[in-house]
Amino acid sequence: MSSKIVQKDINNAAWAACDTFRGVVDPAQYKDYILVMLFVKYISDVWQDHYEAYQKQYGDDDARIRRKLERERFVLPQVLLTEKNDETGEETVLDEFPATYYSLYERRSAANIGELINIVLDHIEESNKSKLEGVFRNIDFNSEANLGRTKDRNKRLKTLLEDFNKPQLSMKPSLVSEDVIGNTYIYLIERFASDSGKKAGEFFTPLKVTELVAKLAGPKPGDRICDPACGSGGLLIQAAKEVARGARSAQERRNFALFGQESNGSTWALCRMNMFLHSFDSARVEWCDTLNSPLLVENDRLMKFNCVVANPPFSLDKWGAESAESDQYNRFWRGVPPKSKGDWAFISHMVETALEKQGRVAVVVPHGVLFRGAAEGRIRQKIIEENLLDAVIGLPGNLFPTTNIPVAILVFDRSREKGGAREDCKNVFFVDASREYVSGKNMNTLSEAHIGKIMATYTARAEEEKYAHVAEFAEIKENDFNLNIPRYVDTFEEEEEIDIDAVQVEIDDLEKELAEVRKQMAEKLQQIQR
């Protein structure tokens, strides 16, 4: 029995494997290679594990085992490489092997290893079309542009394959839980985000922020959950965990449906793999730009969800305002946001895709969303007048690898609509959590306790000095529908009441002491100069 493998070892081994590429290939690119390889290694290990289990049952009857395995969650097919003789037309078999990581490892010194990896990926994708279609479309292990000339490329791929052969990276389900693999995946994504700075960080929201957003959205068993800007899918996974946390039975724990849409092709592929690793095979993740061509539609209408969460790109420029006016789904009826800032476009989309009279929306926004005027101000006013806004939660700055601006989370609740369960709730709850964080070297984070406090305050919906405030509609109206948090939550430290007389006494004392010191100095000087 091998000893239990711990998360940290896997993480470290996986990160160490990245050294092969570091410095040679741009991080934004090599992350795809590493994550794809990790993915292939994982499914090969699962496959191997099951193969061995069946082997115990059926002996060495390979055909029978293969038949059995075909009913698995996914299939790793046989690869048959043939060559056609031009003269005779006869086909000769060059090589035959299962499409697994291990076959590649055995062939790691082959002159065409890059090509072989591509072939294996192709086979895996072909055989699992419904789950993995398009996932490997963006990656080419034989690319001279990305991985260098043949000799260097072969050397690099060989090291990469060898790195993943380490015992720490054995990911058989009998040794590690699938959660560990998914976590490693997320760990790598996170490391890439913080390591490579802005460029590769775009597809990532820090774990603690996703946790908070998921909690605020409050998904329940049976819910349909959507992230219209899902990136690598962390927020969806967190929302799924949130359902499981509130579930009472095993059945309830898995009772939810995940939907996502992502505009970046390689991030979308990451998301698909990430979903697969967390066994959310049925998650539907679309690849397209949400604002211009929402693909989560049924019968020519937008799909509606119980829970809509997102950390959309901040103030997206050129988001497609031109075509918003004539939007097929009429999502921007409250007004078209400015063309250089897509924030309210995402919010409008999210609110429109939340179920009427019950859907909940939690979205991460830059502070400008709270107070900017013009078109954005008008949309904001409308949405508040509709009584949809439930809470505004201000977070500390520097929580993201991509930017150091402080952000806020807006919570909308459509059960506050006319006819909804919370129709009578007319106020907006403000929380200023911007001063509580764990400061880090490059980035701040929230701790378990900070999230707990925010959630407890939000649930209690009670005033708390310098932290939370319940603002009635009249108060918001008086502020011209400006939601700037300091207008509602006063966080200025109370200035100590200054006792003028006491200060006067202090000044007198200081002056007396000063005179004394100066006298001593004069004497001393005289003494020295004498």
Place this chain on the structure above:
Amino acid sequence: MKKKLKEITSVQMGYSFRSRLEASEGGGVAVIQMKDLLDDNTVGCDDLVRINMEAMKEHHLAQRGDLVFRSRGHVTTAAVLLEDPGKAVVAAPLLRIRVTRPDKVLPEYLNWYISQRDAQIFLTSRAKGTVQKMISKQAIEELEVALPSLEKQKNIVELATLSAREQTLLHTLADKREQYISTILMQLAKGE
């Protein structure tokens, strides 16, 4: 009279801890770190971190009268231990300077001398490193110290202390007066 620092003191590298300090309340040894050197160039002994440490070599321990020298960074001055720190060790990259010729030099005087222009010019000229300035043990040992009589040294230290006190008083006084005036003006503005 001028003497090189190494002729009147012994200089010892601070103890280099291999890992993060594990503070323990009842630890037997106190550690003097950079943060314990106060702005007035004395060592604050009230908040020293205490650790458990065995195999402590005698030559790492600090005692009253020792100087602790900041060997890294832009500030290249020392701080003097005016009180007895108990069993305490100086942590690297700080250097410990111990007067070996008390008949020639007062620790407080030496401490003052190191912060003066002449000594600072010398130290800056011997500093290594581009980003992080660093003064080596050898460099500080070469520092030439002007040594008047002990009596004169004592007077210098006393006057320097008075002068420092004067500065502090002047600053506090300025702050307090500013506070006083702004409060009065605010009352006036609000018509209270």
